[in-house]
Amino acid sequence: MTLRPADSSALLVDGKLIPGSGGTFEILNPATEEVVGLAAEGTAADMDAAIAAARRAFDTTTWSRDHAFRARCLRQLCDALQSHIEELREITIAEVGAPAMLTAGPQLEGPIADLHFWADLAESYSWEQDLGNATPMGIPTHRRLLKEAVGVVGAITPWNFPHQINFAKLGPALAAGNTVVLKPAPDTPWCAALVGKVIAEETEIPAGVVNIVTSTDHSLGAQLCTDPRVDLVSFTGSTATGRAVMASASESLKKVFLELGGKSAFIVLDDADIKAACSMAAFSVSVHAGQGCALCTRLLVPREKYDEAVAAAAKAMASVRAGDPTKPGTVCGPLISAKQRDRVEGYLKLAIEEGGTFVTGGGRPESQDRGYFVEPTLIAGLDNSARVAQEEIFGPVLVILPHDGDDDAIRIANDSPYGLSGAVWGTDPERIERVVTGVRTGTLGVNGGLWYSADAPFGGYKQSGIGREMGVLGFEEYLESKLVAGPATT
Missing domain, CATH: 3.40.605.10 (Aldehyde Dehydrogenase; Chain A, domain 1)
Known part of the structure; x- marks a missing residue:
């Protein structure tokens, strides 16, 4: 064409x-x-x-x-x-x-x-x-x-x-x-x-x-x-x-x-609907092949619900197929170039070297023999010190991390050189507000609230x-x- x-x-x-x-x-x-x-x-x-x-x-x-x-x-x-x-x-x-x-x-x-x-x-x-x-x-x-x-x-x-x-x-x-x-x-x-x-x-x-x-x-x-x-x-x-x-x-x-850039945190509190929250996090990071600076690419979940959260996120992410952007149902298209795909694949290799595992994804989709596609990928088994949890990948890659309560979640979210975006899911308004005021970031969505609008300022803290x-x-x-x-x- x-x-x-x-x-x-x-x-x-x-x-x-x-x-x-x-x-x-x-x-x-x-x-x-x-x-x-x-x-x-x-x-x-x-x-x-x-x-x-x-x-x-x-x-x-x-x-x-x-x-x-x-x-x-x-x-x-x-x-x-x-x-x-x-x-x-x-x-x-x-x-x-x-x-x-x-x-x-x-x-x-x-x-x-x-x-x-x-x-x-x-x-x-x-x-x-x-x-x-x-x-x-x-x-x-x-x-x-x-x-x-x-x-x-x-x-x-x-x-x-x-x-x-x-x-x-x-x-x-x-x-x-x-x-x-x-x-x-x-x-x-x-x-x-x-x-x-x-x-x-x-x-x-x-x-x-x-x-x-x-x-x-x-x-x-x-x-x-x-x-x-x-x-x-x-x-x-x-x-x-x-x-x-x-x-x-x-x-x-x-x-x-x-x-x-950004390496935003999606914080799930222990009183949240784990399945709904983790499914939303997994889906959103797959949109446009993860090529958005404000996407939440770190999923922070309660340690005691870690396995449940991994399963929910993996199921949602596996349901998103990287494919032809001209088709009406596609949400995850290609990466912009061979250079960008090489960069993302380099981080996927690094994740394994750092001790992580691919719960779903991790490579190029078998259904696409041409184009710069990477499967939506969920990485588990790492902590926030891993490079794939600290550095912006700019691909459909989500790192899931455990936290030990609200204060620990705030600490992990802030343990980043970036502060562009973020999200928090929970049911207790006082706890949610504590997270909102504690996380150092320019925008924050609460329980699915959308911050993007022409009349709403957008930008970040720190190196964002x-x-x-x-x-x-x-x-x-x-x-x-x-x-x-x-x-x-x-």
């Missing part, structure tokens, strides 16, 4: 769809290992032009000050993308390997619909706050606080949920009045390139406000971080790369937002990142504060 969405092999620079100066590169379907098409290969020169265009658009147009116009443009973009939804769906399944069912939610339709939230916020946000009169050093003074766009935003995004993460940066950055240079992951360039085509041809977004540079050259992301014309870098990806982004951005002391994405807090990451003091008013 070869998809040929119009202008999918074009960059968006200064309002124009242009070829990449480096030619093109191939896009592979991770479910079939087939080449599905070509994307534009941007170069350092293309990135330089994109940054220049974004700088010029911010400095010389009224984009940052015309809140109503920005809201209108965001609604135009939402409506135009929805008119291309089936084309976007086909691309997303083909190049991401995303199960079709997820494209009705966080893989596609949800993030596009969320653009309306950002448009509404641009109109309703309090851009100016009156701080009233005061007499600092005896001088009668009136103060007001202004909120203004940061400037040029460099957005660097990964491949696992490209639409969700691209729009979680584009939406608030644009609503706040910034201009943007987006560098998407080389594994999923079409998801961004088609958005660029829609922006150029079907919206009033001015030239240079959004620029999209696809490329296999990772140094272009570093270029965004070091260029002094870029005021803020918003990065989602691995913690290791996040450290490099932060170090590079420090050269010009630009603002940095980082949404990084800096700042928040989504919600008003995420919007304000893209703002500066200006205090204006004048003569006291009467």
Whole structure:
């Protein structure tokens, strides 16, 4: 199969769809290992032009000050993308390997619909706050606080949920009045390139406000971080790369937002429904082949119910088959690449070396002779010091660990360099609240509660990142504060 969405092999620079100066590169379907098409290969020169265009658009147009116009443009973009939804769906399944069912939610339709939230916020946000009169050093003074766009935003995004993460940066950055240079992951360039085509041809977004540079050259992301014309870098990806982004951005002391890795704990208390809780944990880590930073990949269960919990989790996990993402019932598709599959398989080998056992899964599914598939895998027999319990695997792999009561569960959950997400299941509200306040993590689901929403901030503690994405807090990451003091008013 070869998809040929119009202008999918074009960059968006200064309002124009242009070829990449480096030619093109191939896009592979991770479910079939087939080449599905070509994307534009941007170069350092293309990135330089994109940054220049974004700088010029911010400095010389009224984009940052015309809140109503920005809201209108965001609604135009939402409506135009929805008119291309089936084309976007086909691309997303083909190049991401995303199960079709997820494209009705966080893989596609949800993030596009969320653009309306950002448009509404641009109109309703309090851009100016009156701080009233005061007499600092005896001088009668009136103060007001202004909120203004940061400037040029460099957005660097990964491949696992490209639409969700691209729009979680584009939406608030644009609503706040910034201009943007987006560098998407080389594994999923079409998801961004088609958005660029829609922006150029079907919206009033001015030239240079959004620029999209696809490329296999990772140094272009570093270029965004070091260029002094870029005021803020918003990065989602691995913690290791996040450290490099932060170090590079420090050269010009630009603002940095980082949404990084996780090794989140799913805590089951001894008064919970063990079967229901463990089944939910096992199922959720299998979705999209476990390629989600906020998935709970450590299952913490009462020691005295460990065998029951293992059996319940194994049964649920064994029922999830890794398979064709185009089929309606598939929830576990392929990993994104051969490199990622090698990484996951390396951790599976390590689990055995560390003394663990595979209760279910542990290899490639026999039913798939092509594609980068790994079976949903449950690992038992280890403690929290094992590397597979400490390091982010980014595959459909769940490690089940025993705990000796609520305090021990909190201790184990916090015994991690990460603090992105988590879950707790139980029936006693006081005990649940103790866990909620004790676990050091940015988001926490209770008894199946869902924290993901456009109006809800998302982000982590510790090495899971800096700042928040989504919600008003995420919007304000893209703002500066200006205090204006004048003569006291009467």
